Amino acid sequence: MNQMMEKLNRCVEVIREKTSFQPEAALVLGSGLGGFGEMVEDALRIPYASIPGFPVSTVPGHAGQFILGYVRGVPVIVMQGRVHYYEGYPMEDVVMPIRIMGMLGAKKLILTNAAGGVNTAFTPGDLMLLEDHISAFVPSPLRGENLDALGTRFPDMSCVYDRHLRQAAEQAAESRGIALQKGVYLQWPGPNYESPAEIRMFRTLGADAVGMSTVCEAIAARHMGLRVCAVSCITNMACGILPQPLSHEEVQETASRVREKFESLILEMIGRFADA
Ligand code: HPA
Numbered sequence: 001m002n003q004m005m006e007k008l009n010r011c012v013e014v015i016r017e018k019t020s021f022q023p024e025a026a027l028v029l030g031s032g033l034g035g036f037g038e039m040v041e042d043a044l045r046i047p048y049a050s051i052p053g054f055p056v057s058t059v060p061g062h063a064g065q066f067i068l069g070y071v072r073g074v075p076v077i078v079m080q081g082r083v084h085y086y087e088g089y090p091m092e093d094v095v096m097p098i099r100i101m102g103m104l105g106a107k108k109l110i111l112t113n114a115a116g117g118v119n120t121a122f123t124p125g126d127l128m129l130l131e132d133h134i135s136a137f138v139p140s141p142l143r144g145e146n147l148d149a150l151g152t153r154f155p156d157m158s159c160v161y162d163r164h165l166r167q168a169a170e171q172a173a174e175s176r177g178i179a180l181q182k183g184v185y186l187q188w189p190g191p192n193y194e195s196p197a198e199i200r201m202f203r204t205l206g207a208d209a210v211g212m213s214t215v216c217e218a219i220a221a222r223h224m225g226l227r228v229c230a231v232s233c234i235t236n237m238a239c240g241i242l243p244q245p246l247s248h249e250e251v252q253e254t255a256s257r258v259r260e261k262f263e264s265l266i267l268e269m270i271g272r273f274a275d276a
Contacts, residue, residue: 110231181208
């Protein structure tokens with residue numbers, strides 16, 4: 001068997017030794033959203049470090065554990081902390097957690113992240129629903145031998161972000177009085193932020209937001225047939241739009257300022273996704 005498939009099966013086995021829990025939805029908590037983990041009821045926490053071969057994050061603020069339990073009565077598996085490509089992991093390791101959550105039975109995946117606003121009509125603190133993405137600046141997580149047990153060699157990417165889930169997300173936002181931008185997210189490899197010329201290029205290419213995660217995860221999820229929905233927190237205007245330099249502190253500050261609104265939206269989305 002393929003080495004990665006063996007690694008994934010082993011991770012699933014180790015989790016299955018701890019629980020027979022069947023998640024319906026999977027949720028990845030991006031920068032500043034980690035506190036959402038506290039909303040999970042009847043929670044079982046499984047630290048990434050206790051799973052052999054599992055990629056563990058090196059970024060401060062990204063606690064590394066799965067939380068299995070219930071949100072609004074829906075069985076969920078939550079990733080509190082994710083690994084990023086810029087940490088040095090190969091792309092196929094970065095998406096291991098997504099594949100594991102799919103193998104545990106999750107059918108829907110909600111991805112969240114912090115992103116820079118490329119669209120000048122955006123304001124820091126805005127939330128953006130992903131309508132599509134640009135993956136051209138990072139390698140595909142599907143590169144290498146295909147994992148036939150999970151999906152096909154040449155998966156279609158014509159509608160990565162599920163129409164019905166997007167509709168439900170928009171209704172969730174409306175019902176809570178939360179404004180929701182929509183747009184295209186571009187994954188940048190990082191860890192350095194982009195240059196002003198790169199941001200101008202991205203705008204020309206049709207990007208509305210830029211960040212260092214999410215797209216690879218969405219591709220791996222679509223490969224195995226999960227239905228995907230993703231929301232960005234626009235934590236800052238992308239490089240070159242405003243006169244000041246970018247900083248990780250600004251990203252964290254905005255993320256924590258928006259946290260309550262973001263958590264409220266995700267909570268409502270999970271409730272509505274049960275029927276979407
Ligand atoms: N660029 C890339 N990643 C990011 C940004 C940004 O401006 N803000 C938050 N994550």
